[in-house]
Structures are given as C-alpha cells and as structure tokens.
Amino acid sequence: MIYIIVLGIDPGYAILGWGVIRYEGNRFATLGHGAITTAAGQPFSQRLNTLYEGLKDICDKFSPQSAAVEQLYFTTNQKTAIAVAEARGVIMLALERCGIPLSEYTPLQVKQSVVGYGKAEKHQVMDMTKRILNLEKLPKPDDTADALAIAICHAHSNSSAVNRYFANQLKHR
Numbered sequence: 058m059i060y061i062i063v064l065g066i067d068p069g070y071a072i073l074g075w076g077v078i079r080y081e082g083n084r085f086a087t088l089g090h091g092a093i094t095t096a097a098g099q100p101f102s103q104r105l106n107t108l109y110e111g112l113k114d115i116c117d118k119f120s121p122q123s124a125a126v127e128q129l130y131f132t133t134n135q136k137t138a139i140a141v142a143e144a145r146g147v148i149m150l151a152l153e154r155c156g157i158p159l160s161e162y163t164p165l166q167v168k169q170s171v172v173g174y175g176k177a178e179k180h181q182v183m184d185m186t187k188r189i190l191n192l193e194k195l196p197k198p199d200d201t202a203d204a205l206a207i208a209i210c211h212a213h214s215n216s217s218a219v220n221r222y223f224a225n226q227l228k229h230r
Contacts, residue, residue, distance in 0.1 A: 060079055060081035061079070061080050061122050061123060062077060062079050062119060062120060062121045062123075063077070063079075063080055063121060063123050063124065063125065063211050063212055064076070064115065064119065064123070064125070064152075064208065065077075065124070065125050065204040065205055065206070065207035065208025065209070065211065066124060066125070066126045066204055066207065067126075067127055067200045067201075067204040067207060068126055068127060068129070068141055068144055068148055069144060069200060070095060070101070070104055070105070070108065070140050070141060071094065071095055071097065072092050072200045073093040073094075073144065073148070074090075074091075074199075074201040074202070074203050074204035075090065075091060075112075075115055075204045076089070076090040076196075076201060076202075076204040076205035076208050077089045077090065077121060077208070078190065078205065078212065080212040085189055085190050085209065086190075087191075087205065088119055090196050090201050091196075091201060092200055093107065093111035093112070095107045101140070101143075105143065105144065105147045108144055108147050108148065109147050109150065109151050112147075112151035112155075113154070116151070117155075121157055122157070123157065123158055123160070124157045124158070124159045124160070124211075125161070125208060125210065125211035126145065126149075126159060126160075126162075126207065127161070127163075127203070128161045128162060128163050128164075129142060130164065160211055162210050166210060166214075167182070167203075167206050168181075168182055170209065170210035170213045171185045171186060171189065171209050171210060172185050182206050183195050183199070183202050183206075185206075186202055186205050186209060187202075189209055190205060190209070
C-alpha cells in the first residue's frame with residue numbers, strides 16, 4: 058500500500074504548532090506533534106533561527122514528503138501580522154532547504170475538510186481532529202492540534218501534493 062507522510066504547520070513566532078501524520082488509503086496515523094516555542098525577550102532574529110532549526114530537526118526525524126501551512130489572515134494587529142509573516146518566510150525557507158513541497162490552506166478550507174462545514178467552531182475542528190486521528194486526548198497547545206488539522210486538510214485535498222504523489226507512485230508501478 059502506498060502512503061505519504063505529511064507535516065502540518067500552524068505558523069507563529071512565539072508558538073509554532075506542528076504535526077506529522079501518515080496517510081494511507083483513507084487511514085491516518087499520528088507520527089508526532091508538538092510546538093516550537095521562542096522566548097518573548099529574545100531578539101527576533103534568534104527567535105526566527107529557533108523556528109528554522111526546529112523545523113529542520115522535525116524534517117530530519119520524520120522525513121515528510123509533503124507539508125501544509127495555514128494561510129495568514131489578520132483583521133487588527135499589523136505588527137503581529139508582519140512578525141507572523143516573517144516566521145512564515147522562515148518556514149518556507151526551512152521546507153525548501155529540506156526539499157519538501159509546501160501547500161497553503163485558508164482556515165475555511167481546513168474547517169471544511171476536517172468538519173465538513175467551513176464555518177465550524179474551533180471546538181468542532183478540535184473534536185473531529187481527535188476522532189480522525191484516533192487520539193485519546195487533544196494535544197496542547199491548541200497550535201499543535203491546529204497543525205494536525207492542517208495536515209488532515211492537506212491529505213484530503215484533491216489538488217494537494219499528496220494526490221500528485223500518489224498518482225506518480227501508481228504511474229511508476
């Protein structure tokens with residue numbers, strides 16, 4: 058059976074949530090999850106380096122074939138938006154250096170994919186993520202659970218790199 062390992066990322070510069078799943082057929086298995094955290098008093102460049110090094114370690118440990126990140130949306134704090142955008146740049150660089158293709162999804166797409174309803178509440182997404190991945194309890198912090206939901210969305214997406222990967226594997230059999 059063909060499978061793929063997907064890394065989901067919930068971007069942030071204080072807390073970057075990550076989750077790695079194995080997707081085989083229509084079955085999921087959680088391989089790992091957690092958060093890369095940075096200290097508020099640390100120079101911002103050091104915080105970004107911590108994110109970069111942490112992601113490289115995750116890629117080395119789990120060897121994902123595909124990654125997904127949530128797209129940014131901000132309605133208020135521009136300073137936070139810029140800092141998170143810079144963190145996303147580091148995420149993109151780390152994945153590029155690791156040779157892992159990246160896809161992006163809106164919060165609406167993640168909710169639609171995981172719950173079946175684009176305007177689902179956060180607790181509904183969390184509950185379905187727990188059920189889909191057969192987890193005893195939801196990982197903390199929430200950024201970690203969000204990253205797992207993003208990975209599920211990517212695996213479910215018809216236009217994702219996951220489906221292109223499966224198509225290539227079948228073609229070369």
